Amino acid sequence: MSTTNKVLHAIYNDDDVLMDAVKKTRAAHHHIEEVFTPFPVHGLDKAMGIAPTRLAICAFIYGCTGLSVATWMMNNIMISDWPQDIGGKPSFSYIQNMPAFVPVMFEMTVFFAAHLMVITFYMRSRLWPFKAAENPDVRTTDDHFLMEVAVKGDESEMVSFFEKTGAVEVKVIEKH
Incomplete structure (x- = not known):
């Protein structure tokens, strides 16, 4: 039966x-x-026949979003809205000032990718605050x-x- x-x-x-x-x-x-x-067991996902994750694609998209937001933000703040002569650097175009903006672009790319990946992981794993554990046997944590x-x-x-x-x-x- x-x-x-x-x-x-x-x-x-x-x-x-x-x-x-x-x-x-x-x-x-x-x-x-x-x-x-x-603890993580190397190769277990493949042995179980689980399909590869697409989280890396999400991380790339989130990083591109962060880079785009950084570029838009710096262009609007430093070039369009309130151009300032800082250290003799011209404020006529974004391209002329881009080498000075590279650290900001990098940090915003990492910031967006990291934070949005954490949110995506929790949503995909259905891990909500105060969610009860679904572990069927306490010995599997040891x-x-x-x-x-x-x-x-x-x-x-x-x-x-x-x-x-x-x-x-x-x-x-x-x-x-």
Whole structure:
């Protein structure tokens, strides 16, 4: 009997065993809901079949936005609105003064990219202030790894499969 509201929690105590288990689980066509680890495991996203992130594209767009805002701001402030003779530099055009504006352009590019990336990351990850933790087992913040797999088919067969993958503990949980 197949139930969609149950998940299996397979707990591992070694990241290499976890990586092998993820590969075996995908080869057996079980659906991995999530993997919880106490530290980033190199190659886990690829082993799970997760698509590459597009956050780098966002960072580039945010940096270009910052550069554009800096250019517009400096042109309006220093050239159009209130031109001043500072150190004998001419204020007739933006191009003539651009070498002096490079540090401002760089800082605004970094400022926009960094701040907007943090906001994008929190929105994409659904991390809101005062959000309750979604960690199913407190040991995954210390020294254990947990793989959450949707229960499909025979539960006892799945439990024995994950015990054979090196799991130190296997539980079937009712998901709400």
